[in-house]
Amino acid sequence: MQTPSSANSVPWLSEHEDAAWRSFLALSRGMERAIDRQLQRDSELSSSEYHVLVPLSESKDGSMASRELLRHLDWERSRLSHMLSRMEKRGMVCRKPSTQDARGLIVEITDHGRQVINAAAPWHLAMVREAFMDQLSSDELKTLVSVAGRVIPQLEKMNLV
Template identity: 45%
Template sequence: MDEARWLDEREARVWRGIIGVQQRLSAVLERRLTRDGGLSGAEYTLLVPLSEAPDGLLRARDLGRMVGWERSRISHQVARMEKRGLVAREECSEDARGSMVRLSDAGRAAIVAAAPAHVAAVRQYFFDALTDAELDVIGPALERVLDRLPESDGG
């Protein structure tokens, strides 16, 4: 077995920073979404791609891929959102085993109402802390990291 290649002091500081930002930013944005928009982070996560899809309609498995969720998580979250009237499930005409998820009028109204405050919070807590030069570095750097990551645990 190969010996571990430990993080040096600089790498450890950066890694701790990434973990801290991810955890704290997610928590702050979740609280703001709930307070300002009445939506959970999970609801917002699904409403965004649905609101951008033609006719507000996506196949459930495609929606799951878009947000990086497993089938069971999508199924449970969509069921919760159906109960709130944010989405509706429909049969898939191409595959009887598949299902479609449609954004409801209430779901569209919820995302339209929540999005401005959410974007303002993202700007306040993330983008306003960075200079243009930092954004020019961090954007491509994060894209390179994302390109190296598998889309699922199997890769």
């Protein structure tokens, strides 16, 4: 990414661009807060715990290498380690040494973790549908997917994700 030579060389956002950007930020932050509150209220899960349980519950055998889970979540190693410790204490996951990588760990969802995610998912999906999906037309959903399909690769190209 090129660095502007001075703040004056950066073109300011137009009124329309500024409104779009601020709306996107408000929507993104608002949805994150709503998801956090809904999960806590209906399932006593944090959104971070939910994000860990989803890929584990969707994997063939309910487990993933911790490195794979780390890449999937795009978290720092210490954040995942702390989260897994908390979730182990709550009986939702367990960690086991990898049979294929002497330094690696396998993270596995427990029966209790499956019960928790299975109970949380319908409430979570109902909120996402009511608050987000049902507010958008089919064309708007296609546009959103198209926008993400252009912006995310650009962020990757800029080494920002």
